[in-house]
Amino acid sequence: MIASILEWLTSSATWSGEAGLGARIVEHLWYSLLAVVIAAAVAVPLGLWVGHTGRARWLVSLANSLRAVPTLGLLFAVALWLGPKISGELAFLIPSVVVLVILVIPPILSGVYAGVEAVDPATRDAARGMGMRGMEVVRQVEIPNALPLILSGLRSAFLQVIATATVAAYIGLGGLGRYLVDGIKTGDYVSTAGGAVVVSVLALLVDGVLALVQRLVVSPGLTGGRTGRTRRGRSEPTTASTSPTTSTGSSTRSPARSGMSAGDGGVDSHAT
Amino acid sequence: MIRFDGVTKKYPDGTVAVDDLSLTAPTGKITVLVGPSGCGKTTSLRMINRMIEPTSGLISLDGQDTGRMNEAQLRRGIGYVIQHAGLFPHRTVVDNVGTVPRLLGWDKKETLERSRELLDRVGLAPELADRYPSQLSGGQQQRVGVARALAADPPVMLMDEPFSAVDPVVRDQLQDVFLDLQSELGKTIVFVTHDIDEAIKLGDQVAVLRVGGKLAQISDPAYLLAHPVDDFVADFVGRDRGYRSLQFQPAPKLPLTSERTLLLGESTAGVSGDWVLVVDDSHRPLGWVEPARVSGEVTSEHLHRGGTVARASGSLRGALDAALSSPSRRGVVVDDEGELVGTVRAHEVLSLIEATDRPDEDRADAFAEEGA
Numbered sequence: 205m206i207a208s209i210l211e212w213l214t215s216s217a218t219w220s221g222e223a224g225l226g227a228r229i230v231e232h233l234w235y236s237l238l239a240v241v242i243a244a245a246v247a248v249p250l251g252l253w254v255g256h257t258g259r260a261r262w263l264v265s266l267a268n269s270l271r272a273v274p275t276l277g278l279l280f281a282v283a284l285w286l287g288p289k290i291s292g293e294l295a296f297l298i299p300s301v302v303v304l305v306i307l308v309i310p311p312i313l314s315g316v317y318a319g320v321e322a323v324d325p326a327t328r329d330a331a332r333g334m335g336m337r338g339m340e341v342v343r344q345v346e347i348p349n350a351l352p353l354i355l356s357g358l359r360s361a362f363l364q365v366i367a368t369a370t371v372a373a374y375i376g377l378g379g380l381g382r383y384l385v386d387g388i389k390t391g392d393y394v395s396t397a398g399g400a401v402v403v404s405v406l407a408l409l410v411d412g413v414l415a416l417v418q419r420l421v422v423s424p425g426l427t428g429g430r431t432g433r434t435r436r437g438r439s440e441p442t443t444a445s446t447s448p449t450t451s452t453g454s455s456t457r458s459p460a461r462s463g464m465s466a467g468d469g470g471v472d473s474h475a476t
Numbered sequence: 477m478i479r480f481d482g483v484t485k486k487y488p489d490g491t492v493a494v495d496d497l498s499l500t501a502p503t504g505k506i507t508v509l510v511g512p513s514g515c516g517k518t519t520s521l522r523m524i525n526r527m528i529e530p531t532s533g534l535i536s537l538d539g540q541d542t543g544r545m546n547e548a549q550l551r552r553g554i555g556y557v558i559q560h561a562g563l564f565p566h567r568t569v570v571d572n573v574g575t576v577p578r579l580l581g582w583d584k585k586e587t588l589e590r591s592r593e594l595l596d597r598v599g600l601a602p603e604l605a606d607r608y609p610s611q612l613s614g615g616q617q618q619r620v621g622v623a624r625a626l627a628a629d630p631p632v633m634l635m636d637e638p639f640s641a642v643d644p645v646v647r648d649q650l651q652d653v654f655l656d657l658q659s660e661l662g663k664t665i666v667f668v669t670h671d672i673d674e675a676i677k678l679g680d681q682v683a684v685l686r687v688g689g690k691l692a693q694i695s696d697p698a699y700l701l702a703h704p705v706d707d708f709v710a711d712f713v714g715r716d717r718g719y720r721s722l723q724f725q726p727a728p729k730l731p732l733t734s735e736r737t738l739l740l741g742e743s744t745a746g747v748s749g750d751w752v753l754v755v756d757d758s759h760r761p762l763g764w765v766e767p768a769r770v771s772g773e774v775t776s777e778h779l780h781r782g783g784t785v786a787r788a789s790g791s792l793r794g795a796l797d798a799a800l801s802s803p804s805r806r807g808v809v810v811d812d813e814g815e816l817v818g819t820v821r822a823h824e825v826l827s828l829i830e831a832t833d834r835p836d837e838d839r840a841d842a843f844a845e846e847g848a
Contacts, residue, residue, distance in 0.1 A: 330562035333527055334575050334624075335552035348566040423566035425608030 205397070212398045223382070229406065232379040235297075235372055236365045236410075239304030240312075243361065246305075247312035248354070255320025255350070256342055264317050267310045276371055279303045283375045293377075300372035307368055308361035315357015319350025348423055355418045359411055366407040370399075380406070477503045478524060478632065478666060483533030485519050485689070493519040494689035497533070501681070503631075504662040508679035510669055512712070516689030517668045521634050524666060525554045537632065552576055555625030555633035555663070560641050561617040563609040569595065569620050570605040576628040587627075594623040599653055615646035622654065626661070635667045639674065651677055672713055676701065676720065684709050698724030722793035725832055730788060730795055730825070732809060732818030744770045751804035754779055759815045761785060761808045785810055788817050792832070796825045 212218055219225045247267075254260055283299040290298055323346050331345040347354070373381030383399025386392070478501040485494040494516040501507035509517040522528040523535055526547050535542045542550055563572050573591035574582075582590070595605055598619040609617055618638055625633055639647045639654075655678065658665065669675055675682045676697040683694040686708055693705040701721035704710035714720070735753045738744065744752075744767040751764045754774055763779030770778050785808045786798035798807030799822035806819035 324565070326558065326560060326562045327564060329527070330556075330558055330564070333525060333551060333556040333558065333562075335548045335550075335579055337548045340579065345564060345566075349564075351566075423608070425566045425568070425610060 205394075208394045209398050209401065212394050213401070218395075218398070223378075225402065228378060228380050228382060229402065231377075232366070232369055232381075232403075232406065233410075235300060235304065235369045235377075235379055236362065239301050239365050239369070240308055240358070240361050242301065243305045243308040244312055244358065247309045248316050251313045251316025251354075252320060252342055252346070255317045256338070256346060261317075264313055267313045270306055271310050273306070275303055275307055275368055276374065278306065279371050279375060287375075296372070296375050296377040299375065300369075300377055303371070304365050304369060308365050311360040311364065312357045315353050315355075315360070316350065319353030319357075320346045322353065323349045349426065351422045352418070352426060355414065355422070359414045359418070362410050362414060363407050366410060367403060370403060477501065477538055478507075478664060479534075479536045479539075480520070481534040481536070483520070483523060483530045483535055485516070485523065485528065486531045492689055494523070494530075497685075497689065497691055499683055499691060499694055501664060501666050503538075503664045505680040506658060506665045506667055506678055507681045507683065508667045508669060508675040509683050509685060510672055510675040510679075510712075511685035511692075512687060513670060514687045515685035517670075517685050518636055519689070520685070521636055521666055521668045524632075524634055525551045525556060527551075552579055552628065553630050553632070555628075555630040557618075557621045557625045557633065557635040557638040559637040561609070561614075561621035561638075563617055563620055563624070565609055568606050568608055569600070569612070572609065572620055573623045573627050575624060576630075580628055582628075590627060591623070594626055595620070597626075597657065598623045613646075614642045615650060618642060618650055619653070622650075622657075626657075631664055633663045633665045635665060637668055637670065640669065640671070647674075654678070673720075676713075676723075684712060696724075719793065719796075722796060722829065723791045725792045725829070727786070727788065727790055727792050727795045727825075728828060728832070730809060730818075730820045730828070732788075732820055733806070734818050735806070735816065737816065738765070738774055740776065741773050743773050745772075751780075751806075753804075753808065753816070753819075755816055761810065761816050764803050783808055786820075787812065792825060792829055795820055796822060796829075799825055 213225075221227070250263065254263055279299060282302050283296070286299050286302070287295045327345060327349065328341060331341045336344060369379055370381030370384055372379050373385040380399050380403050383395045383402075387394075387396030387399065480497045480499050483494060483497045484492065486492050497516075497520060499507075509520055511517050519528055523530050524537075524542065526542060526545075530543075537545075537550075563569075564575070567575075570588065570591045573594055574587040577587040577590060578584075592602065592605060595602065600616060600619050600623070604612065604616065609620070612620065618641075621638060625635075639650045642650065651674065667675075667678060669678075679697050681694065682697050682700050684692045684700070686692045692712075693700060693709045695703075698721055700709070701713055701717040701724075704713055704717075710717075736747070736749070737753050737755045737759075738747065740754055740756060740762060744765070747767040750766060752767055754762045754765055756762055762776075763781045764783065765774055765778045765780065780803050783802035783804075784794070784798050786794040788809050788811055795807060795809065798809065799805065799820055800807075802808060802819075804819075806821060807825070809817050809820055811817050
């Protein structure tokens with residue numbers, strides 16, 4: 205089995221053509237990126253606002269309750285509702301992206317909110333005392349200090365969206381989900397397993413790239429840097445905010461992603 | 477000049493943090509607000525830069541009502557030093573110091589130069605400039621905090637227990653650095669502390685607040701020690717206030733006795749007496765020896781170093797302490813270069829003290845006028 209998967213993965217026939225693995229990876233990344241960018245455009249400003257003002261914290265809870273919605277069910281519902289109103293390929297793309305956006309708003313929003321919330325009150329107080337105005341406090345103090353949690357929210361969002369973007373194939377769209385859906389339909393388990401392997405590798409690669417970005421953009425003053433001294437109150441919120449993301453994510457959505465256990469397991473164990 | 481006019485801060489739950497406070501912090505002087513916890517000293521301080529808004533009353537800065545000023549602009553014009561320093565963890569030391577200049581729109585180069593200059597002034601090595609706050613000791617962080625408050629050269633500084641979180645030795649150093657800076661810069665400073673010793677050491681004027689935010693007494697430290705207005709203030713300024721008040725009385729011409737001295741390495745042969753003072757080549761006192769216990773040359777191990785050294789230009793407290801702590805009962809007095817000028821005995825200092833007037837009402841009035 206493993207040998208045939210490897211053979212499938214390395215064969216040039218698998219990779220070539222418009223429906224080849226290369227094109228599918230690009231499609232898959234495109235859906236994922238589109239979803240994360242749209243979700244971030246909504247969730248980052250919202251999270252900053254909630255964290256900065258301390259108002260409307262229920263928005264974060266509300267978003268987190270969205271995690272309970274089964275992705276596949278939502279996809280069919282949105283596709284049936286929106287599909288007839290849109291023509292062409294967009295009829296498939298828009299429902300898929302909408303569903304993925306809903307999927308990744310919670311981790312991004314909680315990350316941003318938790319990050320801003322966890323900024324030491326003394327630091328924020330000092331910023332105001334120096335004469336920073338509201339937006340200056342957000343830009344110069346809250347965002348840089350929240351960056352580790354903001355980025356871990358984004359990483360978790362990417363992991364989930366890459367794993368879940370496979371569902372787009374159920375409503376006839378491309379992406380790596382094609383191998384899973386078509387493979388199961390035709391009994392071609394080698395390409396099913398191969399597709400799952402590619403999904404997990406892709407998720408890990410993207411996560412690795414983001415980890416690198418995180419190391420570059422987060423101030424060494426926050427990570428302890430060379431001295432290895434930890435800042436008080438920083439390590440705790442990090443684990444508190446990321447672990448619910450992954451644990452609720454895997455338990456509530458796993459029925460919607462049957463057949464992807466390889467990718468799923470790999471993704472979640474990495475995220476925690 | 478900062479003026480409080482009937483300022484009250486009352487919280488919605490009915491707690492009164494500051495009760496009808498009126499006082500003036502004169503230009504170029506250090507005004508210390510001191511009192512037990514819950515006396516509203518920090519609240520009073522934070523009302524000056526409007527981190528807290530007063531419920532009623534008026535706070536003015538050089539005659540201008542701060543309540544009518546733009547908050548951010550007001551704060552940018554006031555240096556603020558926070559307990560535990562409150563540095564920005566994500567910024568390097570030099571960028572922390574440059575915070576307010578950058579907010580005020582200085583260019584990067586100018587800000588950097590100014591920040592480096594200030595780090596030097598507060599006694600931080602240049603190589604610390606690119607470190608992050610978490611890599612500094614508590615004392616170093618506090619120095620950065622002071623430098624950050626001074627960066628845009630504000631005429632007014634607010635300091636909220638800035639030295640309370642460091643150990644006593646470091647605190648003493650920081651206080652000295654701070655007094656040195658102030659003697660050069662002459663800022664108008666309001667300083668909050670719960671430590672009466674710190675208040676007396678640093679304050680040109682000390683305001684004692686009692687729990688509930690009422691002003692108990694305000695005066696210069698010497699007068700405060702000599703004339704506490706009631707039992708609360710008397711208790712708060714402490715038991716040894718009589719002795720401590722001597723620190724504000726400059727030693728008049730001390731009746732000095734010249735000493736027979738020995739150089740380090742000299743032989744004690746032919747030297748008599750209980751105790752002999754040993755000095756170095758520049759005539760700086762090193763310690764006392766008992767000639768009878770030394771055979772041959774005096775070495776460093778023979779020296780008794782228990783005595784303190786008073787400066788001729790210092791206070792009566794220094795002179796008395798030198799006499800009391802000296803094993804020979806003769807207090808060592810040096811000039812400003814640290815060279816021995818003679819010794820003085822405790823009873824001689826005491827008769828000087830008795831001949832000196834205690835700080836009285838006239839003196840307090842004179843201070844108030846000078847301050848205004």
